[in-house]
Amino acid sequence: MSLNQHRAPLFEAVRQYAGTVRAAMHIPGHKLGRAAPAEWGEFMGPGALSIDLTEAPGLDDLHAPEGVIAEAQALAAEAFGSESSFFLVGGTTAGLHALILTACRPGDLVAVPRHAHRSVLGAMILSGARPTWVRAEFHEELDIAMGPDPQSLENALVGAKAAVLVHPTYYGIACRMSEAIAQIHRHGLPALVDEAHGSHFAFHPALPPSALSLCADGVVQSIHKTGGSLTQSSICHLGRQSRLNEQRLRAMLRLVQSTSPSYLLMSSLDVARRELALHGRENWDRAIELARCTRQKLAALRGISLVESSDPTKVLINVTRRGLTGFQASEALWSHGVAVESAGLGYVLAVLTPGDSAETADTLVNAVAALPDGPGAPARPPEPPWPETVLPPRDAYLGAQESVPLAQSVGRIAAELVAPYPPGIPVVAPGERLTVDVVAYLRHAVAAGHHLQGPADPQLTSIQVVKE
Numbered sequence: 001m002s003l004n005q006h007r008a009p010l011f012e013a014v015r016q017y018a019g020t021v022r023a024a025m026h027i028p029g030h031k032l033g034r035a036a037p038a039e040w041g042e043f044m045g046p047g048a049l050s051i052d053l054t055e056a057p058g059l060d061d062l063h064a065p066e067g068v069i070a071e072a073q074a075l076a077a078e079a080f081g082s083e084s085s086f087f088l089v090g091g092t093t094a095g096l097h098a099l100i101l102t103a104c105r106p107g108d109l110v111a112v113p114r115h116a117h118r119s120v121l122g123a124m125i126l127s128g129a130r131p132t133w134v135r136a137e138f139h140e141e142l143d144i145a146m147g148p149d150p151q152s153l154e155n156a157l158v159g160a161k162a163a164v165l166v167h168p169t170y171y172g173i174a175c176r177m178s179e180a181i182a183q184i185h186r187h188g189l190p191a192l193v194d195e196a197h198g199s200h201f202a203f204h205p206a207l208p209p210s211a212l213s214l215c216a217d218g219v220v221q222s223i224h225k226t227g228g229s230l231t232q233s234s235i236c237h238l239g240r241q242s243r244l245n246e247q248r249l250r251a252m253l254r255l256v257q258s259t260s261p262s263y264l265l266m267s268s269l270d271v272a273r274r275e276l277a278l279h280g281r282e283n284w285d286r287a288i289e290l291a292r293c294t295r296q297k298l299a300a301l302r303g304i305s306l307v308e309s310s311d312p313t314k315v316l317i318n319v320t321r322r323g324l325t326g327f328q329a330s331e332a333l334w335s336h337g338v339a340v341e342s343a344g345l346g347y348v349l350a351v352l353t354p355g356d357s358a359e360t361a362d363t364l365v366n367a368v369a370a371l372p373d374g375p376g377a378p379a380r381p382p383e384p385p386w387p388e389t390v391l392p393p394r395d396a397y398l399g400a401q402e403s404v405p406l407a408q409s410v411g412r413i414a415a416e417l418v419a420p421y422p423p424g425i426p427v428v429a430p431g432e433r434l435t436v437d438v439v440a441y442l443r444h445a446v447a448a449g450h451h452l453q454g455p456a457d458p459q460l461t462s463i464q465v466v467k468e
């Protein structure tokens with residue numbers, strides 16, 4: 001197959017199909033937008049709805065690609081530097097599920113950073129693999145994980161079948177990736193990298209190296225986060241000389257993905273790849289320069305400091321010396337029409353991309369300058385306790401369970417995840433023992449107003465535990 005990065009074969013094919021078909025006697029029932037509610041049709045425009053298709057003549061099949069999807073995926077493989085690439089319509093979540101299902105059989109151990117996204121825990125539940133948790137190193141002032149502790153990673157690799165890395169973190173921090181991948185390879189294991197926030201890395205030399213360039217075995221990227229495609233569209237890549245079996249990965253992708261993959265999402269991946277391949281360097285030049293100027297202006301503001309990040313476009317703003325929590329700062333910024341990516345106890349996170357301009361960046365700077373002084377930010381909470389794992393996550397999550405008041409849960413085995421967000425690191429995961437310390441920490445998190453990810457009862461007056 002001869003590859004030409006100027007082409008977007010999947011987008012070209014759907015557009016041509018929409019212009020050619022005379023009687024679309026197939027689903028989706030809105031028939032290229034003709035039966036869509038008028039307000040929706042008008043808002044979306046005729047183009048978007050006309051390519052909201054499933055398999056149709058000439059449009060190939062995501063689950064057995066031989067035509068335009070195969071071609072688009074081959075172009076993505078070349079552009080991102082993989083052996084082969086697979087389009088995802090269920091986000092990076094689906095890709096991480098598929099990678100771990102590929103690398104692990106039920107009962108296998110896998111080294112997982114405790115600060116990994118909850119989709120990795122979901123993969124443990126689906127696959128029956130058991131996590132050996134790797135401790136994170138934390139930023140000295142803010143409650144954010146920087147990367148895996150090397151000794152903890154080394155310990156977790158013994159007896160494992162694979163290891164997961166997060167590159168970069170949600171905050172754009174990319175710590176010692178090359179060393180961590182080499183460490184995993186010394187144990188003969190596949191390195192599975194959650195690169196949800198790094199789909200732009202391969203296209204600019206001022207950004208951290210991409211996991212594929214560091215010989216990762218399997219990588220998943222949310223192209224929708226920074227790569228310019230539509231929300232929910234991601235790519236799963238196999239590295240060159242990957243230790244993973246490609247046929248098994250294909251089978252797992254068939255298992256976890258929809259049988260009606262959206263052509264709107266997939267063609268957005270195709271055009272995002274073309275844009276990155278042809279103009280990624282210049283687009284990200286602009287974004288990086290804009291981020292550099294914005295950082296300079298922000299750092300000059302009273303009571304504001306910035307966290308150094310390997311990806312300068314992730315602007316992590318420390319507001320503690322304004323006496324504010326990040327939650328308060330985020331609300332104040334929103335009153336100026338500025339919506340940040342997230343807020344934590346002491347910070348807000350702003351993400352800049354080629355979609356930003358001097359105007360949006362200055363709106364951010366002016367709103368941060370106008371932040372009021374607060375009564376004093378709360379102290380950083382202590383590191384969460386480290387519960388004992390008693391059961392595999394799968395058994396605890398899928399087995400018989402009951403709800404008990406949190407106050408009466410000490411000694412029981414958790415059947416659900418509880419992760420105060422941000423930072424989203426589990427305080428307890430399914431299969432772990434609830435201790436006095438764990439319950440006290442959870443109560444503290446609820447009292448501090450953290451949003452809790454995972455529990456059936458969002459107020460956590462009760463918690464799901466394994467039925468005894």
Ligand SMILES: Cc1ncc(COP(=O)(O)O)c(C=O)c1O
Nearest residue numbers: 090091092093117170194196222
């Ligand atoms: C680090 C990380 N990994 C994985 C995911 C899941 O990605 P997606 O939303 O594309 O499913 C996220 C989502 O925010 C994330 O932050």
